[in-house]
Amino acid sequence: MREPVIKTEKLTKRFGDFVAVNEISFETYPGEIFGFLGANGAGKTTAMRMLCGLSIPTSGKATVAGFDVFTHRDDIKQNIGYMSQKFSLYEDLTVLENIEFYAGIYGLTDREIKDRTDELIQKLGLQKEAKHLVASLPLGWKQKLAFSVALIHRPKVVFLDEPTSGVDPVTRRQFWNMIYEASANGVGIFVTTHYMDESEYCHRISIMVDGNIEALDTPANLKKKFEADSMDEVFYQLARGAKRQAD
Amino acid sequence: MLNHITKTYNDGDIVAIDDFSLNVEKGELFGLIGPDGAGKTSIFRILTTLLLPDKGMATVVGYDVVKEYNAIRGCVGYMPGRFSLYQDLSVEENLTFFATVFGTTIQENYYLIKEIYEQIEPFKNRRAGKLSGGMKQKLALCCALIHKPEVLFLDEPTTGVDAVSRKEFWEMLKRLKAQGITILVSTPYMDEATLCDRIALMQAGKILSLDTPDNIVKAYPVNLYAFKDENIYTLQQNILANELTESCFPFGENLHVTLKDETDSSLQDLLKSLKERGHEQIEHQKITPVIEDCFIRLMKE
Amino acid sequence: MKQFFTFVRKEFYHVFRDPKTLLMLFGIPVVQIVLFGFALTNEIKNSKIVVADYAHDNASAEIINKIKASAYFDIQESLMSHEQIEEAFRSGKIKLAVVFPANFNNDLVHLNHAQIQVLADASDPNTATALTNYISSIVNDYQMALLKTQQIPYRIVPEFRMLYNPQLKGATNFVPGVMSLVMMLVCVMMTAVSIVREKELGTMEILLVSPFKPILVVISKAVPYLFLSLVNLTTILLLSVFLLDLPINGSILLLYAESSLFILTCLAVGLLISTKTDSQQAAMMMSLMGMMLPTLLFTGFLFPIENMPWPLQAISHFVPSRWYYIIVKSVMIKGLGISQIWKETLILFGMMLFFLGVSIKSFKIRLA
Structure with missing residues (x-):
């Protein structure tokens, strides 16, 4: 049996009386693309923050990349990658500088930084643009670069926060190809999104409603179970009853 | 107006x-x-x-x-x-x-x-x-x-x-x-x-x-097929490597595939060669394209 | 008209719902008044002084030579009457006057006791104190020198008179300064930021698409801030009267009228900044760098303008707050009427028209 990269057991976060995340339990595995879905205010962001070591859970258990979220948050940070929808690249630095910067803050040696930067530039085909400012790149390339940068320190699991909104379908495909490739190399992928068509690219998905995980399975099984044509419909059936309108 | x-x-x-x-x-x-x-x-x-x-x-x-x-x-x-x-x-x-x-x-x-x-x-x-x-x-x-x-x-x-x-x-x-x-x-x-x-x-x-x-x-000019297998990534690599393939891209859980100058036997030939490469369990199906397929095709033209 | 009032009401909602804005609006004047009350030092280089020598004898000539020898003063010798001296003070031409009475040497030699009159413009108390101290030390030097050569002790008694501000209150200086600073800050920054915020939010797009006239958008932005600034002005005046015991000598109505003029100028500048910037930060930076600094530097309440090199003095002429500062000082402290400050008022009015014209012209009825 493979070791899970993320494992949670009754993980809970309360803010005063408000239960943002209520006893969620799930496991994800190396190479698995795990979709983490939910409406606005369902508790996705809070859950993800706990898993990234940015917020301490109220109760329950969780390990990420084998480290405990209560006691080893610094180790977790060293072993995960993170990419948000804003890409978190410095627009006023060049492609090269961005890569070197992120490699640097993860404490790679100079040798590693150089090798991996070269390799990455090669792979993305950005040789010509390496010395250009990131601001001048098209959206799709920024996205690919951001994803590659999130992987530069070879994390065991990478968190993607709504990664593909707004790009054209072809670029989006290329992006998913990169995700598949990373997954084929054994990296665990954790994607949050509220776009259902995106979720169908995932191996397994969970759907959060009002702080609880209401469904967790492969997209195909979920569609079968809810007798729905699309994930959109599955989600609609589940989330319609949501009481929270927070955010 | x-x-x-x-x-x-x-x-x-x-x-x-x-x-x-x-x-x-x-x-x-x-x-x-x-x-x-x-x-x-x-x-x-x-x-x-x-x-x-x-x-x-x-x-x-x-x-x-x-x-x-x-x-x-x-x-x-x-x-x-x-x-x-x-x-x-x-x-x-x-x-x-x-x-x-x-x-x-x-x-x-x-x-x-x-x-x-x-x-x-x-x-x-x-x-x-x-x-x-x-x-x-x-x-x-x-x-x-x-x-x-x-x-x-x-x-x-x-x-x-x-x-x-x-x-x-x-x-x-x-x-x-x-x-x-x-x-x-x-x-x-x-x-x-x-x-x-x-x-x-x-x-x-x-x-x-x-x-x-x-x-x-309706204006989508060619047949579109959906392929599915355990490992989507290697399947896509293999389909793209095949000379019969015109395009192949992920679409949700499936791969959408179009063929070059498709003849009656093209699809079977592709399937056969994929089987030889170890994809035994391929599910495939001819499908009606959706707008996204059309968009991708139009973008490439 | 109803649209207009709705808009104005909305602006007030914005102000009153944001604690930070409120703090800035009403906290700043209080803090500044207290702060500037303490730390103020001025230099007195090249102060203009007038020497009126009615004595024309050896003693007076010698003292005058000593004064002239000092690098600090810019001396003008003329036989002015007291009325003329008074007039020169009012117009701000001189900082200090030294008057030798007709029988200076005679008194000194025969009575062993003579008087000099030293008049200083104390509305700028630091300068006034420094200058009078300087004069008295020169007179003392002369006395000592006389003592060495003569056996009889001569006594020269300078009689000091501080005009306008007999108690040498520093407040007279910085209250008008703080007034111009606060008006500038509130009006320029608030207007600029509040318009740019609408651009950032995207509500400006909707307003432009609506039948509401763009010019009305501008006016409805201006009205609340004009009102708030007048409230602010009142706060400052109350503080200075009751906390700092600084009376308002001139007409309050005139003071408010002049202040409204200055506020409008500032609003126009704020509007201009808002048309040139697209983010709240940029607008804030521009207001601070472009307005706060010149106000601090070139108004004359921190650093006397007359001590500056001429290029800076020239620049100071383009800073609206410089003129407002003069006006406030004249009205509030010297108790002068419009007849004495019409020139400054006219300049300020011209500036207001200029900024308003330019900003309305560059206010876009479209996005680009």
Whole structure:
């Protein structure tokens, strides 16, 4: 049996009386693309923050990349990658500088930084643009670069926060190809999104409603179970009853 | 309603909209569909008189967007990309404010927004900044509708809103259309295309295709197959390596595949060669393309 | 009209719902008044002084030579009457006057006791004190020198008179300064930021698309801030009267009228900034760098303008707050009427028209 990269057991976060995340339990595995879905205010962001070591859970258990979220948050940070929808690249630095910067803050040696930067530039085909400012790149390339940068320190699991909104379908495909490739190399992928068509690219998905995980399975099984044509419909059936309108 | 818009818009060296023509009929629900940077927002701004076109001319409700901008400003409703509300004003104050600015009152056209407003009414004293995405969207729509515009411009109204709210939103649009309001809506989401009467697929300031969603799908020139296997990534590598393949890209859980110069035996040949490479369990199926498939194909042409 | 009032009401909502804005609006004047009350030092280089020598004898000539020898003063010798001296003070031409009475040497030699009259413009108390100290030390030096050569002790008694501000209150200086600073800050920054915020939010797009006239947008932005600034002005005046015991000598009505003029100028500048910037930060930076600094530097309440090199002095002429500062000082402290400050008023009015014209012209009825 493979070791899970993320494992949670009754993980809970309360803010005063408000239960943002209520006893969620799930496991994800190396190479698995795990979709983490939910409406606005369902508790996705809070859950993800706990898993990234940015917020301490109220109760329950969780390990990420084998480290405990209560006691080893610094180790977790060293072993995960993170990419948000804003890409978190410095627009006023060049492609090269961005890569070197992120490699640097993860404490790679100079040798590693150089090798991996070269390799990455090669792979993305950005040789010509390496010395250009990131601001001048098209959206799709920024996205690919951001994803590659999130992987530069070879994390065991990478968190993607709504990664593909707004790009054209072809670029989006290329992006998913990169995700598949990373997954084929054994990296665990954790994607949050509220776009259902995106979720169908995932191996397994969970759907959060009002702080609880209401469904967790492969997209195909979920569609079968809810007798729905699309994930959109599955989600609609589940989330319609949501009481929270927070955010 | 909107006649023969032909315009080039040069912003420095960047051509946002390139010789663009479009004709929207009265009472139509028309969708501009394309990714970020396709020029959707620029078109909306030209039509709402916020930007001047460099070339070409456009009319809205028969008024010229350059010369008669004042007349247009009175009879269109506009909801910009971000929900443009005053975050520190309450729901009710926002609505009252926009009603007054447009020279009307909430009561006058209440029938038009009643259905939508009732959903957010329980929160009418809450500051707009504290609303969820879906509620902001509804409030913004109310504000855009309050003066009973003849044409409604909605720029990416569903971006950043969850699936439930999106679905409800499109249902609202259908009801508004039934009231005779012409609606021009833009979206980066291809799956919303089928909800429009007619759509323009846009890329880099140009129209790739303009027709009803059905016709666009019908115009897809080749057969499209969906492939599925345990390991999608290696399957895709192997399909792409095959010389029979024209294109292969992931689509949800499947791979969508088209073949080069397809003959009766092409598909079987491909399957056979994939089996030889160890893909024993391939599921495959001929499918009807969706708008996204069409868009991908048109982009590549 | 109803649209207009709705808009104005909305602006007030914005202000009153944001604690930070409120703090800035009403906290700043109080803090500044207290702060500037303490730390103020001025230099007195090249102060203009007038020497009226009615004595024309050896003793007076010698003292005058000593004064002339000092690098600090810019001396003008003329036989002015007391009325003329008074007039010169009012117009701000001189900082200090030294008057030798007709029988100076005679008194000194025969009575062993003579008087000099030293008049200083104390509305600038630091300068006044420094100058009078300087004069008295020169006179003392002369006395000592006389003592060495003569056996009889001669006594020269300078009689000091501080004009306008007999108690040498520093407040007279910085209250007008703080007034111009606060008006500038509130009006320029608030207007600029509040308009740019609408651009950022996207609400500006909707307003432009609405039948509401763009010019009305501008006016409805201006009205609340004009009102708030007048409230602010009242706060400052109350503080200075009751906390700092600084009376208002001139007409309050005139003071408010002049202040409104200055506020309008500032609003126009704020509007201009808002048309040139697209983010709240940029607008704030521009207001601070472009307005706060010149106000601090070139108004004359921190650093006397007359001590500056001429290029800076020239620049100071283009800073609206410099003129407002002069006006406030004249009205509030010297108790002068419009007849004495019409020139400054006219300049300020011209500036207001200029900024308003430029900003309305560059206020876009479209986005680009």
